[in-house]
Structure formats: C-alpha cells, structure tokens
Amino acid sequence: MVFKNRKESIALLLCVSLCLLPSFAQKTPAKKDEKDILRLVKASSIEMKTMYGIAHRISIDATFLHNGTYLKCDTADWDVDAKYIKAWGNVKVSQDKVVLSSDNMDYDIETSTAKFRSSVVQLKDNKNNVLRTSTLDYCTKDSVAVFHDGGAMTMEDGQIIESEHGIYDTNRKIVNFIGNVNMYVDTVYVKTEALDYNTADKTAYFTKYVDFFREGDMLSSNNGWYNRETETFYFQDNVHCLSDHREAWCDSMYYFKLPNDIMMLGDAQVQDTAKHVTAVADFMLYESEIRQLTMYDNAAVAMRTQQGGRVDTLYCGADTLVYNAVKYGYIEDSEKSGALSRKKEIMTDAVSAYRTRVKKEAADALEKKQQERNDKMGLAKNANAVVSGPKDMEETPDSTAQADSTAPRVLISPADSLKKAQADSIAAALRDSTDIGFVHAIGNVRAFREDMQMRCDSMEYNDLDSIARFFKDPVIWNEGNRQYTSDSMFVLVKDEGVDRANLRSNAMIITQEDSISFDQIKSTEVMAFFNGESQLSRFDAMGTAKAVFYLEENGALATVNVVESKILSGEFKDSEIDKIRYFDSPKNDAYPSVQLPDDLRRLKGFNWQPDLRPKGKEDITPLELRSSERSRYITRPMPSFTQTE
Secondary structure: OOOOOHHHHHHHHHHHHHHHHHHHHHHOOOOOOHHHOOEEEEOOEEEEEEEOOEEEEEEEEEEEEEOOEEEEEEEEEEEOOOOEEEEEEEEEEEOOOEEEEEEEEEEEOOOOEEEEEEEEEEEEEOOOOEEEEEEEEEEOOOOEEEEEEEEEEEOOOOOEEEEOEEEEEOOOOEEEEEEEEEEEEOOEEEEEEEEEEEOOOOEEEEOOOEEEEEOOEEEEEOEEEEEOOOOEEEEEEEEEEEOOOEEEEEEEEEEEOOOOEEEEEEEEEEEEOOOOEEEEEEEEEEEOOOOEEEEEOOOEEEEEEEEOOEEEEEEEEOOEEEEEEEEHHHOOHHHHHHHHHHHHHHOOOHHHHHHHHHHHHHHHHHHHHHHHHHHHHHHHHHHOOOOOOHHHHOOOHHHHHHHHHOOOOOOOOHHHHHHHHHHHHHHHHHHHHOEEEEEEEEEEEEEEEOOEEEEEEEEEEEOOOOEEEEEOOOEEEEOOOEEEEOOEEEEEEEOOEEEEEEEEEEEEEEEEOOOOOEEEEEEEEEEEEEOOOOOEEEEEEEEEEEEEEEEEEOOEEEEEEEEEEEEEEEEEEOOEEEEEEEEOOOEEEEEEHHHOOHHHHOOOOOOOOHHHOOOOHHHOOOOOOOOOOHHHHOOOOOOOOOOOO
C-alpha cells in the first residue's frame, strides 16, 4: 500500500490505534483496590521463621488492616505464601458496624474470612446488640457473620434471641436465626424455627410456626412479627390462644404489649369454659385499662343454658357488642341505686299487693264500723262503770314497762364487737373487689334459642340486678306461637333462664291459635312470669287491661271472651289459659267465634310479626362455633434457652 503523504499515514495509524484500544484495555489487569491488600499496621516485634520450607512472620501485639477492617491479637502467625493468618490471645476484629472478639482466629486472606472456634466468640454491633457463640465465620469484605452449633444475641434492653444457627448481615442489619429459635422480652417467651431480626428498627419477623407464652397464657400462629419500639406483636394465619379457662381463635391478631390491649381480626372467637360462654365476631378489641371488650362485624355471644334438665344454647347478636368488667367499689352510687330500684320494682307482685291492699281497706272499713258501734255502746257502759282500783293498776303502761324490764338481754362483749367489725370490713373489701359485668348491645339486636327468640334496637345488662333491658320496639317470641311487644322491656335472668319480664308501656301479648285467630292481652304494663322451662306461667296486665281469648269446644274455637278490667291476671297450665282473675269493675262479653265483630278481632296496636323472628343460629351470625383444641396445644414445650445458658 502506498500513502500519498506522511500526514495520511499518521492519520491511519491513529485510527487503527483507537479501534484496538478497547481490546487492549480488557487484557490489562485491573489495579487492585488498596483496601483489598492486607497490611501489618503495627507490631511490638516481628520474627521471620521458616517451617517445613514455608516462610512465616510471627508478630507480637499485632494489628492488621484488610477490607477496612482492623484485626488485632497478642500473637499472629502470618503464612505469606498461603495467605493465611493464625491469631490467638485477645483477638479482636473491628469494623464500623461490628466488633468481634475471641481468644483465637484463623483468617483466610483470599476469601476475607475470619474463622472463630472458641468457648466464647462475641460479636457486638453499633446498636449494642451482643451475639455470643462458639463457632463463627465472618467475611470482612461482605460484613456477614455466620454462626453454627448454637448462638444467643442479647440486646441492651434485655431482649434475648437464640438459635442453633444464624446469619448476621451487618450491612442489611438483618440477623437470620435458624433452628430451635427462642426469644425472651420482659415477661414474654417465644419459640419458633426461623426468625429474622432487623437491628435497625428492632423488629423480629417470625417466618415459621410460632408459639408465644406469657404468664400462663399461650398463643400460636403460622407467622407474625414483633416491634420492640412500639411493643407490638402481630400474629396471622391460624392464630390460637389458650389460658386456664379460655380458648380463642382468629385469622390475625395485634397484641399491644405496653397497654396490654388485644385486637383480633377475621373469624375471631373466644370461649370461656368456666362460664360456658363463647363470643364471635370478625373484629374484637380488648382494652385492658378499662377492661372492655368491643365486638362488631357478625358479632354474637353464645351461652350454654340449662333449664329443667334441658341443655340449650342461647345466641345473641348485634351490630356492636360491648362488655366491660368494673370492680364493685368503683361503680357510681347512682348506678348501684338505679339497679337496686329496678330489682325492687321487677320483684314487686302488683296483683298480690293490690289484693292485700283491698283486703286491708275492707278490714279497716269493717274495723271502723265496729269501732263506731262500740263507741255508741261505750257511752252506756261508762254511765254504770265502777272503779276497781288495784286490778286496773296491773294493766297500766307503767306496770307493763316494768315487766318488760325484767326480760333477759343479750350482751355483746368488746371482743365480739371487734371480731364482727373485722368480719364486716373483710366482707366489704371482698364486695368492693368483686367484678361486675356490664353488657351493651347496639343496633339490630337479636337472640335465638330453641324455645325463645328476640329482636330490638338496643339492650343493656349488668350483674348488679341481672336484668336485661330492651329498648325501641322490642319483640320476644316463645313457645312457638306467642309474641310479646312493648315500648321497652325489662327481663330478669335467673339460673341461666328467664324468670320474669316487665313489658313497659303499650304492652301486648299475642298468641296465635290458628291462621286468623289470636289471643290478645293489651294494657299499659304487663308483668309476665315464666316457669323453669321458660314457658309463660302467669301474667298480670295493669292499667286498663283488655283481652281477647278464644275458647275451644269439641276441637274448634267456638267462643270468644272479650274482657276489660283495670287489672287482669291469668294463670297458664300446659301453655293454655287455666284461670283468669279480674279486678276493679271488670267487663266481660262472650261471642260466638263466627259472630265476633271485626273491630274486636284485633285490639288496637295489634302487630303480629313472624317474619322478624330469628329462625336459627344463622340469623344471629354466620360464624361457626369451634371445637376445643386444648389437648393439641397444651403439650407444646416452652423455650428452654440452652444456648443462652
């Protein structure tokens, strides 16, 4: 090839050189990073030795620098050719994030790996977390520690996590604890097979099945986490809780450790085996400070009841259910007096009181009439009276008083008085410490039991008076064909059943006899009494009572009694009217059933509502009651902390 001139040849040469430069550059060895080079920073003495043809540098009180990491020891044997250091005596490896210490170490310079094999190897990070083990490998290049054969990490605040194996990535600030993992924090013990701990935000992640223990209580789930800063535990997937008398389940749970509050989410259920009560909801929140449980979303309570030898379950549901327990001594006096007043009122037998009053008024009238007659006769007697002296004196008030003074008296010694005062004080203290339960049901309240059902807008109950108070158009059905309605109702609960019910204002009891015929009782107020089978045994209708009763003859409803009285009382036998009593100017009309006027067939306010009646447990909540799994969980062992020891 011939070039026209020198400039052309130089230009072509430069062009070829530029094209070849990248390929030459690839073949040029990269310059080694300064921190990759192992340096002996200092030593009090260095001795060169050759052993088996291999050169060794024996350094006393040595400090090495590699990958930005200082390696210190009392004695170091540096095999220069093998690129290996054996160190012993006060060994310490220091990086910005961690400090490792032991009594010996083997350091592989090629792999940047420090191998510790000692009775105790300690790693301390910049968060003052201390990991102790006996077998640990640490890569100074990646800042990753791997321990084997057991290790335990303790935090500055006393938290402990231990496992059989583990990996600590100090750059990511994550410790992976693997195999037989145990954690302790304050009063809580945790056991699992895998746990990841983030040292930056102090969060432990339970990545496998976990058991949680606290003061005799146990909780299990498939995974979860714990944040030390907020003192919050979270568990999810097959959450199960266990205590002496309670068992619980849910899809997920938050446990706020500091206030001791619990939030249960998704198909939550709590069973109290001592009280035979189960609570279910898709949301539950227990607030420890006020001792209150709030439930909503399919919220319901199921209570096993037993009456007359028959066992049944009462289901009660509402949009929101709230239960809280209050020590008796902390209950407001107004609440106590209100409960006392309600109990006194509902226990009053108005009909018996009325009959007693009428008898007394009749007796008083008779006595007054007799007294008037005696007074007239007395005038005649006084005209012929003769004073008898000593005989009259024996009947004087003074002599009677003197006779009374001779009666024996019961004396109480000071010691007995002190004992009685102490006993009264102890009894008062016990009363003050007694838990009193309060229940509030709000919105769409409904209940179902085989023999009784209920609906209303809201309900209140407390253990002070054992009275359930139903508000805003309550309706109760029982015995299959009987309905109770009023503006509000008070129901006294006794021995797991209904003892009596007070239908307050616009009260009505309706009993369906056939598709068009209904017995009806209507008055301002009705008191209904129930037997041990929750069947209506008696009613007292007070305040312009009206009633319609169908009487059966030869298997047909032949006659209808229409009754009106100020007070009307009836007794039932085998769910049928057995006796009726009328008080204060009763009015009673009888009609053949076919001739009953239409305006009397239905009393004012008649409102038969069978469509509102809950038909079964499914009308209360779709959540199913679970079977106990106590035997499955009770045998699971608590953490033993063998690595920490």
